Amino acid sequence: MAISRDEVLHVARLARLELGEDEIEEYTRQLSRILEHIQKLQRLDTKDVPPTSHVLDLKNVLRADETRPGLSREEALSNAPDAVSGFFRVPKIRES
Amino acid sequence: MDSATAAEFEPVIGLEVHVELKTKSKIFCPCPTKFGAEPNTQVCPVCLGLPGVLPVLNEGAVELAVMAALALNCDIRPSSRFHRKNYFYPDLPKAYQISQYDHPLATGGWIEVGAGASRKRIGIKRLHLEEDAGKLMHEGSIETAARSLVDFNRCGVPLIEIVSEPDISSPEEAKEYLQVLKSILQYAGVSDCRMQEGSLRVDANVSVRPTGSAAFGTRTELKNIGSFRSVVRGLQYEIRRQIEVIRAGGEVLQETRHWDEQREVTVALRGKEEAHDYRYFPEPDLVPLHLDREWVESVRLKLPELPEARKRRFVSDYGLPEYDAGVLTASPSLAEFYERCVGLYGRGEGRPKTVSNWVMGELTRFLNANNIEIEEARVTPSHVVELLRLIEGGSISGKIAKAIFDRMCETGEMPSQIVRREGLGQISDESEIAAVVARVIEENPKVVGDYKSGKAQALGYLVGQVMKATGGRASPGLVNRVLRERLG
Numbered sequence: 001m002a003i004s005r006d007e008v009l010h011v012a013r014l015a016r017l018e019l020g021e022d023e024i025e026e027y028t029r030q031l032s033r034i035l036e037h038i039q040k041l042q043r044l045d046t047k048d049v050p051p052t053s054h055v056l057d058l059k060n061v062l063r064a065d066e067t068r069p070g071l072s073r074e075e076a077l078s079n080a081p082d083a084v085s086g087f088f089r090v091p092k093i094r095e096s
Numbered sequence: 097m098d099s100a101t102a103a104e105f106e107p108v109i110g111l112e113v114h115v116e117l118k119t120k121s122k123i124f125c126p127c128p129t130k131f132g133a134e135p136n137t138q139v140c141p142v143c144l145g146l147p148g149v150l151p152v153l154n155e156g157a158v159e160l161a162v163m164a165a166l167a168l169n170c171d172i173r174p175s176s177r178f179h180r181k182n183y184f185y186p187d188l189p190k191a192y193q194i195s196q197y198d199h200p201l202a203t204g205g206w207i208e209v210g211a212g213a214s215r216k217r218i219g220i221k222r223l224h225l226e227e228d229a230g231k232l233m234h235e236g237s238i239e240t241a242a243r244s245l246v247d248f249n250r251c252g253v254p255l256i257e258i259v260s261e262p263d264i265s266s267p268e269e270a271k272e273y274l275q276v277l278k279s280i281l282q283y284a285g286v287s288d289c290r291m292q293e294g295s296l297r298v299d300a301n302v303s304v305r306p307t308g309s310a311a312f313g314t315r316t317e318l319k320n321i322g323s324f325r326s327v328v329r330g331l332q333y334e335i336r337r338q339i340e341v342i343r344a345g346g347e348v349l350q351e352t353r354h355w356d357e358q359r360e361v362t363v364a365l366r367g368k369e370e371a372h373d374y375r376y377f378p379e380p381d382l383v384p385l386h387l388d389r390e391w392v393e394s395v396r397l398k399l400p401e402l403p404e405a406r407k408r409r410f411v412s413d414y415g416l417p418e419y420d421a422g423v424l425t426a427s428p429s430l431a432e433f434y435e436r437c438v439g440l441y442g443r444g445e446g447r448p449k450t451v452s453n454w455v456m457g458e459l460t461r462f463l464n465a466n467n468i469e470i471e472e473a474r475v476t477p478s479h480v481v482e483l484l485r486l487i488e489g490g491s492i493s494g495k496i497a498k499a500i501f502d503r504m505c506e507t508g509e510m511p512s513q514i515v516r517r518e519g520l521g522q523i524s525d526e527s528e529i530a531a532v533v534a535r536v537i538e539e540n541p542k543v544v545g546d547y548k549s550g551k552a553q554a555l556g557y558l559v560g561q562v563m564k565a566t567g568g569r570a571s572p573g574l575v576n577r578v579l580r581e582r583l584g
């Protein structure tokens with residue numbers, strides 16, 4: 001297996017996913033197969049190939065520093081599950 | 097802990113400073129960045145993280161970041177790129193922050209702190225561009241709040257993160273590094289650097305090691321530092337805590353700790369062991385950034401005179417002591433104010449130093465007492481110079497000038513108007529002074545006797561009584577002369 005059950009659990013926790021026992025097994029198998037497949041690429045000699053950071057051959061796509069109005073506050077909040085006095089309202093965050 | 101114990105250990109400090117850039121629009125969308133707007137009124141699908149949107153990099157943010165990097169003596173990397181830093185927090189609607197990771201905008205800079213023989217360079221490891229997050233507020237008090245409120249106006253405001261080398265060796269030096277850094281960034285015009293508005297934020301990494309050792313101890317990261325004063329207090333506390341842990345045979349844990357401003361302690365953040373697994377990966381929505389030499393040099397040409405150069409000029413052009421020059425040039429607006437005063441008042445006969453005394457003394461005291469910047473005050477160089485001319489011409493004493501200084505700054509009224517309206521002009525009519533002198537002599541026979549029997553300092557007391565009786569409006573020179581004459 002290219003990926004361990006613990007690693008799958010760790011990644012699931014980071015992504016805030018709750019997995020059932022059967023799902024843990026299923027994803028461990030699937031992710032391992034994906035990683036094995038990707039490993040085939042490592043057989044290629046890429047010594048002289050510069051790393052690709054982007055698939056498009058573009059650079060410096062920039063916009064001028066100018067403002068444009070965005071959404072109205074009503075629009076911005078329209079899909080919020082909870083809002084009050086112009087704010088989004090969310091469950092309390094525990095810092096410690 | 098006594099100082100002998102403390103000397104066994106030395107602190108090693110590195111600072112991470114986040115600074116909001118003064119652009120008109122956000123870093124990846126055209127929303128305005130104005131501070132203090134009504135919540136969620138400067139937002140759009142891009143900065144709210146709605147699906148299907150495309151961020152486009154703001155050219156102005158790149159230019160300001162490059163300007164900051166050049167002012168801090170950094171090397172601009174010819175090519176850099178953006179990464180996604182992934183974590184869940186309600187102030188970050190995309191669940192990732194667009195930042196830079198392995199290819200930052202600039203590296204290898206430095207600034208200088210200290211004076212004379214203890215002058216020293218603090219290295220700047222890297223400077224990179226990223227986006228700010230939204231602002232969280234607690235509903236009611238922090239302990240009882242069941243929910244938090246989110247304002248996304250700040251989300252997407254361009255930030256630079258400036259990471260120092262661990263070259264800082266005391267809490268006071270950390271503060272000085274921040275003061276110099278702030279001054280340079282204000283001069284370069286890249287940011288307001290207002291800590292109370294959150295446009296400059298500081299995290300500190302600190303460890304201790306046996307004095308003279310080359311190895312580093314385990315460091316902790318200090319967060320939630322709200323002012324330069326808290327930087328010093330927080331670091332002092334944390335250094336003391338780490339030394340105590342080591343001396344008790346314990347081990348310092350690598351962790352993030354919050355500075356608790358009320359209790360003046362640092363507190364470990366728990367339950368965040370996984371929070372630092374950010375799973376950085378290249379941002380597929382943004383293409384690489386290539387900055388050619390020529391463009392970088394064109395930005396360098398736009399850099400204004402920086403604080404160090406201005407300070408040297410103040411010493412050579414105005415003949416100011418280095419201390420004065422340092423204080424006056426710390427903020428570009430104060431330096432500007434000073435230069436306009438000297439421009440009006442003139443450079444002869446020690447005038448630049450006189451102006452310096454008033455600007456560093458009364459004016460700075462007034463600004464600090466009211467917690468405002470010079471540009472927010474109603475006082476102008478014309479006010480200060482008129483006041484100095486009134487003193488110079490003998491119309492008012494220095495004491496009266498000090499007494500009306502605050503009123504002049506508060507109301508913006510010209511000093512000559514205040515003096516006329518309140519009848520504060522100096523009494524230079526000899527007969528008027530002579531009348532007061534006669535009364536003071538009559539009322540103080542014992543002191544007069546002391547003076548006549550050879551106690552020269554008794555005269556000072558009598559001068560003081562005359563000044564008091566005239567509300568400080570008598571010319572001290574004249575009072576002295578008349579008193580001596582009368583006492584024979």
Ligand SMILES: [Zn+2]
Nearest residue numbers: 125127140143
């Ligand atoms: Zn926006």
